[in-house]
Amino acid sequence: MGRPVGRRGESRARLLDAALALFAEHGVSGTSLQMIADSLGVTKAAVYHQFASKSDIVLAVASPVMDQMAAIADAADAAEDKSARFNLVLSGLVDLVLDNRASASALRRDPVLTRLLETNEDFRAVLARIDAILIGPSPSTEGRIALVLAGGSLMVSGMDPSLADVDRGTMRGVLISSMTRLLRP
Numbered sequence: 001m002g003r004p005v006g007r008r009g010e011s012r013a014r015l016l017d018a019a020l021a022l023f024a025e026h027g028v029s030g031t032s033l034q035m036i037a038d039s040l041g042v043t044k045a046a047v048y049h050q051f052a053s054k055s056d057i058v059l060a061v062a063s064p065v066m067d068q069m070a071a072i073a074d075a076a077d078a079a080e081d082k083s084a085r086f087n088l089v090l091s092g093l094v095d096l097v098l099d100n101r102a103s104a105s106a107l108r109r110d111p112v113l114t115r116l117l118e119t120n121e122d123f124r125a126v127l128a129r130i131d132a133i134l135i136g137p138s139p140s141t142e143g144r145i146a147l148v149l150a151g152g153s154l155m156v157s158g159m160d161p162s163l164a165d166v167d168r169g170t171m172r173g174v175l176i177s178s179m180t181r182l183l184r185p
Contacts, residue, residue: 011046011050012050012060014040015036015040015047015050015051015057016057016060016061018036018039018040019031019036019057019058019061020061021039022035022036022039023058023061023110023113027110027112028054028058028110028112028113029110029111029112031054032054033047033048033054033057036057055116058112058113058116059116059120062113062116062117062123065096065100066117066120066122066123066126068092068096068099069093069096069123069126069127069130070122070126071092072088072089072092072093072096072130073089073126073129073130073133075088075092076088076089076092076129076130076133077129085133086133086134086183086184089130089133089134090134090176090179090180090183091172091176093130093154093179094154094172094175094176094179095172097154097155097157097158097175098158098168098171098172098175100158101158101159131147134147134150134183135147135183143183146182146183147183149182150178150179150182150183153178153179153182154175154179157171157175
């Protein structure tokens with residue numbers, strides 16, 4: 001029998017850290033609740049005590065990134081002009097990826113997480129706000145393609161092991177200038 005997980009807040013944080021590491025390594029589909037329990041040295045029942053389902057764990061793991069995205073959109077909404085909003089969103093997204101280089105990028109391409117986020121109304125609303133700031137509320141086909149290209153490039157750049165030795169300042173500067181060239185009308 002496993003040892004008790006600990007106090008609820010502390011236990012929840014440890015569980016989410018373990019889940020994130022396993023999701024990044026095995027993907028969401030390749031990670032079972034039993035694997036999460038085993039990594040913590042607890043029973044599967046202890047995991048269920050914290051979360052009702054694996055989907056709840058996945059959304060909780062993604063929640064800090066979703067919260068950061070909402071904060072980026074809020075800051076941009078408070079800016080006075082279109083250019084400042086654009087710059088705030090662009091630099092905020094680059095910082096988000098750089099702050100979470102391995103985990104956020106690996107999880108974002110996970111098909112299970114992608115499906116969960118696509119059906120999450122809060123995430124969709126924040127994403128729509130960010131997209132509207134970057135390419136306008138009624139984007140052209142070219143703008144939509146540029147956004148997908150910029151977003152995909154940002155995610156890949158954030159997780160590409162060949163760029164692991166590039167310092168943050170250089171990486172940030174190149175990503176911001178490249179994305180700006182792609183997305184500015």
